[in-house]
Amino acid sequence: MLFERQVSFHSRIAYHYESLAGFIFGFFSGMVLSFLPVVARRLGATGAQMALISSSFAFGLLLTFLWTYITMYGRKMAVFYWPKFVARSLFFLMPFVNTPSFFVAIVVFYYLLDSIGNPVYGAIMKEAYPEEERAKIMGYVRIVLNLGTMTAAFAGGRLLDWWGEDSYRIVFPVGAILGLISLSAFIHIPLREKNNTYPSLSFLQIIKEWFNDKTIWKLGGIISVAGFGNLLLGPLAPIFLVDKMKVSLSFVGLMGATSSIAIMLSYYFWGNFIDRKGPIPSLRIIFLIISIPPVMYIIGRNWSVLLAAVFSSFAGGGWELSWFKYVCARTNSIEKVQIDTGFYYNLMGIRGAIAPFVAVWLMNLFGLKITFFISFLIILWGFVLIWIFGKSLEPECATQGAV
Template sequence: MPNATGHFLTTIVRPVVLGVERVLLSLESWLVGPLRPDARHNIHVEIGWAAAYGVFATALAFVPVVLRQLGAPAGWLAFYSSSTYFGSVASWAGLALFRPGQVKRHMTAMWFISRGLLVLVALVSGYPGLLLLVAVFWLLEGLPAPAYTAIVQRVYPVEDRGRVMSVTRVAMALPMLALGPVAGWLLDVTGYRVLFPLAGLVGMLGALIFSRLRVDETALQVRGSGAPSGLRRLLAQDRRFALYLLGVLLFGLGGLIPVAIVPMVQVDRLRLSYTAIGWLNLSMAVSRTVSYVFWGRLSDRWGGVRCMQAAFAINMVVLAPYAIATAQGIGQAGGWILLPSFIAMGIASSAIDLGFITTIIQLAPFGRVSEYAAAQAALIGARGVVGPFIGVGLMNLGVSQTAIFVLGTALSLLATLALVQVRVPPAQKAVLGA
């Protein structure tokens, strides 16, 4: 095991991470242009930690399928999907954890500990133990999200923020592009108790790289009482933000209600191997990587709200192939019917990844970015905890899998229409975070 681990890290993971970093450094000047020395240093740091996280996330994408292969029933799959939002649910209350002058230090510690938990997967067998570890992981991993949004606003120029973020996200997506099939093959050959600990080590490395980011922590305004009354007051005072969050809620439920059924379709109906799913993940990584550059430029031009609206519309394509597969009873030979779904998921997810940050910076008043980001994260977490169980409940009531996928598509349409109603003044369209 130690020799295999060392061989994997030195011959596959390390060259991929270093190669990604070289490519991104070459593209950086072309994509972003001239920047202050401190901002350029921070881009280089983020390229490094994002590339490491991309390796880590490649393995995480297989968790639902591994759980199903281990025998986890639909209810447990729904619990896993909910657990990925535990940190988001707690993010509003978690604002109190980030003391002035220590924000980055606390973020790094949380990420280092959370990713280190995956190393312990080597000691567990069966889906209950795996579920416990990943649930605690997601709790710690999601807590720093509002603080990260505040850091992004602080360290990158307003006029280039979208393009800068697209570079770091491409750095994250390239390892997924390169390692998706490799991770699937490694699962088939060695099992999850080898892959997930390896991924955890790389994720811990990414957290250490992030600690090199240059930011004046004394100037960071991570504010918010963490009390529920503060969240209610915020939504009552800013109706435009509340309408945006309604769109986020509808979009999230559209994807989360069927989420526990997705691995059941992949494993039980289409009988896809880990390797086949790895190739599908590769197609998603390709579309995600290419579209990051596209969405980064559009974000600077359109603003986050309109990019999110476009992403919600594209997301309707994600569930349609699953509805077709369940309606027509397509077997193993038709597994590639999911290819359009994975491609659309890559395009939409890159826009949403950037949009969750740029939209908050666009809509939040000056000095309240972390507060607005925490409110968004709390809503995302709440819908994430509840949504998967709605789908399982509908299935237990006799609703067909096809109907559940159609419902998810309809909710994405309603989310798109909700964002049409979010009015953004011209000044905010031109300068994010003004």
């Protein structure tokens, strides 16, 4: 795969399988996930249903504290694999969809099941790659992933337009097959793991650890401010694209392909930048960049919404890598990484479950463009907070042992 020579010898096997899995997953993402909101709106989904789709990923994340506890019982890879296997298989039901409600239900259950393996992913990365090159390698994987997404999104948009309004009944199940093949590659990543009859931490200890870690709460709170503003765009963007701009699915595919190019550049840049400069300075820049897309939607031209996709994708890649770098740098304990990763996803679930519905409420109250401006102001406040408190949040690398 690409970049293998830039990866240290002892990390190459893990990188090979993860990058292969990522490339194939990119086709699933590009053919299926990129089009879910727009297809739903075209099927007649209401504003509330669009908010439900935008927040659906968050419902599973709200239970991350439970998933974190469960993943400490046994093999991390099995916990990662099976929920995602079932989740991606749900898209085989697409030929039977006859109402927007059925479509929305499939999407909601997909994200609910898909979220179960998220807490364990950080632990897998902690074990698979060494600290000094982890962000860089994860960036390489995501570049390869988005090569697949770019190709599939562009081709998928053309196919969906070409085959007509029911084409998702064919395209989405084909994408699901690729999603399952991707999982089969991912589980070959070598890990030195064992089955535990009981987790070393009780459920209450995990909750206590979350509440006692004031630093992670402070950073999580700041990220949640910017993240809330960013998530307001979730239901608004597809509503704006379909109702106001009347875009084709080919244009949506072009947006997906453009986003993928930006993400590839993002992960290449941020993977190296975060390893050199650290996660907190990176987040300062990321929050500033992520404030630009709402302004681009206010302008409301084809070129501006394409730029919105570029800025959002470029910043989003660094956002994810910064958190993983931060939690891995704070401790040598894989369990602590799982706990901190779980905390991150839980906060994401809270804001993700609320923000889309707030966005639709604000849209009905003030209109789309004022709501876009509110989104911009909230993200900008997150930037101000990370600028003020950033120095106090710098991680003391690997000073914490097992909790």
